[in-house]
Amino acid sequence: MSKLRALLTVAVLLLLSSGTMSAQALKVTCKDGTKSAGGQGACSSHGGIAAALKATCTDGTLSAGGQGACSGHGGIASKAAVKADAKMAKADVKADAKMAKADVKADAKMAKVDAKADAKMAKIDAKADAKMAKTDAKAAVKSADQDAKGATAMCKDNTYSHAKSAQGMCSGHGGVAKLLTGK
Numbered sequence: 769m770s771k772l773r774a775l776l777t778v779a780v781l782l783l784l785s786s787g788t789m790s791a792q793a794l795k796v797t798c799k800d801g802t803k804s805a806g807g808q809g810a811c812s813s814h815g816g817i818a819a820a821l822k823a824t825c826t827d828g829t830l831s832a833g834g835q836g837a838c839s840g841h842g843g844i845a846s847k848a849a850v851k852a853d854a855k856m857a858k859a860d861v862k863a864d865a866k867m868a869k870a871d872v873k874a875d876a877k878m879a880k881v882d883a884k885a886d887a888k889m890a891k892i893d894a895k896a897d898a899k900m901a902k903t904d905a906k907a908a909v910k911s912a913d914q915d916a917k918g919a920t921a922m923c924k925d926n927t928y929s930h931a932k933s934a935q936g937m938c939s940g941h942g943g944v945a946k947l948l949t950g951k
Contacts, residue, residue, distance in 0.1 A: 794823070794844055808835075824850045922946050 795803045797818045798811035811817045822830045825841035826849065838844045845853075919928035924942035931937040938944045 794847065824853075828853065916948075919948055921948055 794806040796806045796810050798804050798814035799816055799818050800814045802811075802814050804811045804814065822832065823837040824845045825831055825838035826843055826845045827841045828845075829838075829841050831837045831841065914927060916922075916928050919930055920932070921929040921937050921944045923929055923938035924945045926945075927938075927941050928948075929938045929941070929944070934944075
């Protein structure tokens with residue numbers, strides 16, 4: 769029974785000492801700006817531990833440094849855990865920034881596509897308007913070709929020419945059928 773009690777006592781002492789060793793393994797900042805191993809007597813010849821000392825607990829909360837820091841939060845987190853948490857936070861920020869950049873790029877691309885489509889539609893509309901104007905002009909010319917009033921010649925396709933000179937008279941209409949001298 770005494771061997772069991774001695775064994776339990778040693779186990780408890782080892783367990784308790786491992787908690788203080790992890791606190792001692794953590795570097796602390798002294799008031800003069802130097803770093804020192806944590807634990808009892810840390811920074812004793814450097815003006816003591818800096819007042820702004822914060823310790824990160826294993827559950828992620830911050831606690832004032834010193835004896836008993838993070839005692840109700842699972843102890844002081846190891847440097848590796850703190851670095852891993854900082855790395856994860858940095859990765860999250862980087863991923864968010866990348867996603868925002870991709871969104872901006874996609875929005876710009878969509879705006880460019882919309883602008884291109886609008887320009888294409890405007891070009892098609894302008895082309896249609898020009899074609900319609902050309903058709904209207906041809907219709908006006910055709911109606912003038914059918915009007916004998918003021919004509920200078922009758923063409924072979926039974927249309928009239930209003931040309932002032934003989935050159936070009938009834939061109940495109942098979943030539944002059946007869947000249948009209950009366951006005």
